[in-house]
Amino acid sequence: MPAIERIEVTQSVTSLFLPELGHFALCLALSLTVLQAVVPMLGVVTGRVLWSELARPAAIGQFSFLLIAYLILTWCFIVSDFSVSYVAHNSNTQLPLAYRISAVWGAHEGSLLLWVLMLASWTMAVAFFSKSLPRDLTATVLSVMGMVSIGFLLFMLLTSNPFDRQFPVPAEGRDLNPLLQDPGLIIHPPMLYMGYVGFSVAFAFAIAALIGGRLDTAWARWTRPWTTSAWMFLTLGIMLGSWWAYHELGWGGWWFWDPVENASFMPWLVGTALVHSLAVTEKRGIFKSWTVLLAITAFSMSLLGTFLVRSGVLVSVHAFATDPERGVFILGFFAIVVGGSLGLYAWRAPRFRASGKAGFFSREGFLLLNNIFLVVAAAAVFVGTLYPLLADAMSLGKLSVGPPYFNTVFVPLTLPLVLLVGCAAALNWKRGRVDTLWQRLRWVALLALAAGLAMPWLMLGKTTFLVIAAVSMAFWAMFSASEEIIRRGSRRGWLKIPAAIWGMSLAHFGLGIFVIGVTLVSAYSAENDVRLAPGESAELSGFEFRFEGITQYAGPNYDSTVGKVTVSRGNKALAVLEPEKRIYRAMGNAMTEAGVLPRLHRDLYVSLGEPLSGQAWSLRLYYRPFMRFVWLGALLMALGGFLAMFDRRYRKPGKLDSGIERHAVAESDV
């Protein structure tokens, strides 16, 4: 009891001024950000060193004040200060502590604060790790990031202040959306935002290159690790979102082509293209204006995603509470940032000249193909997501674009990528030769074909032509990635393989795993809606699901009905699954928790439906072969990105700098 009293006392005292302090911290952060955006840029233009040097301290200040604001909002959630209207709308006293802390980003205003805080973290990271960069470049990059930050801070302060008070103070808050009361959702949004926001670094580097007219190998080398890390976070964020949807929505699906999912997938596809084109620009000095365009596009896609999610122009699962005023603001901001940077691009990019040359049958050529397929895939997602809006806006009628469209269009656009993955790493830069490639990879190809033929048949007892094709391609990507490592390792020693090569190979291996997962889970999933009374059982894909009955229990802020389902094959019991149906007390919302038996090669999955007549319940049973491969593949891709960031050449830019600096000077003469 005393502890509770103490909290109440603390709350009543802190509640007097803390939210105002938070608001004030936001305002201070905004003014420092304006400083960070304007002064260093002026310093670069006028050649005043001191002005350029202001970027770093301003960035640190901005981050500090945003952190203060963020911590204050978190505190308001912890002590349930319902005088803050955002807290009152998204929390209540029954909510467990972990979810109170994660509730900070559970709705529009707070998630925006998290977004801005992350932008400031990236800015600070750039400020710290850019000591070896030319001063003007650092100053310009930080200034551009400041400009982006200004937009979001203004957006928050003018339309979505998380510290707005409300009187009278309600005795109890509403609730955090129960969908978000799940461990998966504690980390999914921060990861996703780290990815979205992280592309602002590549964006700022691109703008700096356009302003400074300098785009060379060194520039690409500085930009690469930042892009790779943003890409890694985005990969993880999307993967976690998919994993969460699978467990929480109860439909056994892992990807729904919902506008919000698409909004995160578009920057991922463009970001993946960027990661690859940066490699070409670094190594070969070509695709320069293309790389810059991709960097701008990747971040623009993040902004577009923000607009789509927060403006309510599309019907979506996750849409935040929407408000046309906010939509207008973000659209204006989008117009300024994207329109401005593309205008700058149209003006300055023509001056970039390629410094290398290559034949089409070369690593460059294949990476360009990779870029084309990735960008067209992103365009397909873009068109599919926005087409209903376009048709409506042009009075062409209301229509829906759903999973059948995306699955039909997306697969032929992306499968060639898997083929390319195997070739590109084995091809030489500049000019590859068909015969060397063939010599090097024929065994890989043969082995991949054999594995593709055998694996689905051995594991699942069935196969089709399409499955053989897709799985063979997946093995092709995996085997050729392994071949690269084995070849390098056996020739020069395993420890001498650069981190970048480990990273690339692991990511490509992960892609193969992912493709196997997607292929098999799409081709051979089975499901069955059944009505079962206690003691009855149903069969699915050779497994017997026996419904034992239900029990009830009370969670911290919900009441749960738990079904008990024993799964067995033959006479061997495999597991007891416990699908739940929860009613969250605060708002009376119903939520599903699927009962899952995860195995590497298959998931068995049960959702609990409704009570039917008598003691019977409706249940939905799923058999999902190789479901885990989908997330495992994504995880390996992210891990690959993580490894690649630690390549030693990123850590010692100084050594190469001088040589490249001269090269750059020479280049700008061209």
Added chain:
Amino acid sequence: MRYWIAALCLGFGGLTLAEPPALHSGQEARYQALIEELRCLVCQNQNIAESNAPLAEDLRLQVAEMINAGRSDAEIKDYLVARYGDFVLYRPPFKPNTWLLWGGPFLLLVLGLVTAFRIFSGRRSETPDESVDQAALHKLLQGQSDQRNKS
């Protein structure tokens, strides 16, 4: 306007499975495929297989009855489109107002491939004229091979 429809959409997180309608044997897969391609008009981010709105339940029943009556997929879809418009189809029909939707990505792919081909063939022919600072290029390549030797 929006709140009132959303109010009918009982918590999209909660899977509410009513008793599945009785189907003639062998039609289950067809039924499942169909209802997964039809969009619910009440819970508009769901198909009628997922949605637990009363209307979705009625429509599932309607689809099941039409399947049992031996109607084809196209007939069932036409029936619903006549009442609710193309909006109910998650797979948009191929017609003038969706040509761009279905054809656009592939058109773009062709465009991209043609452009890529032209860039590379153009680049090769320009090669002799391209003035490259040979010294700088040499330095760069040197730097790269240094790197390679180091690693």
Added chain:
Amino acid sequence: MKARFLIPVGIVAALLVVLAVGLTLNPREVPSPLIGKAAPPFALPRLYQPDQLVTDASLKGRVTLFNVWASWCVACREEHAQIERLAKEFGMYIIGLNYKDETQDALGWLSHFGNPYSAVAVDADGRVGIDWGVYGVPETFVIDSAGVIRYKHIGPVKAADIENRILPLVRELEGGQG
């Protein structure tokens, strides 16, 4: 400045226009394909005389409003005063479709809130609702004297909807007929 470097700006400009227009639209509202078509046929029991039928024939001969409602529908309560107004003040001929309701509830509801309907058809299982493309009660259709659907209002009818949309259309249809 080469023209091809301007392509991205052009695409974004077009995108901005579409998004801006999109902000003014409601993505959830689905227009009915039935507009301009003959009202779907039906034959349903009357609410007050269950042994007698109301059919689509009752929609012909004069401009008619067809109002879909239910006692469980909160928004119907909200619009009911306006439906009453249409009947009493403007003398509209209104057929009600009692959608997926319990008869006792529906009768109680009408005796409590008033009955503006010339006839109420009982659509207990919602089949006629499907034929009419109903997806969110309340919905109100304007039907001309030939029995052709001219307009569909989705959601509660508000005073402004009567003044701006429904009455002008009804006047126009009645004018054309007389």
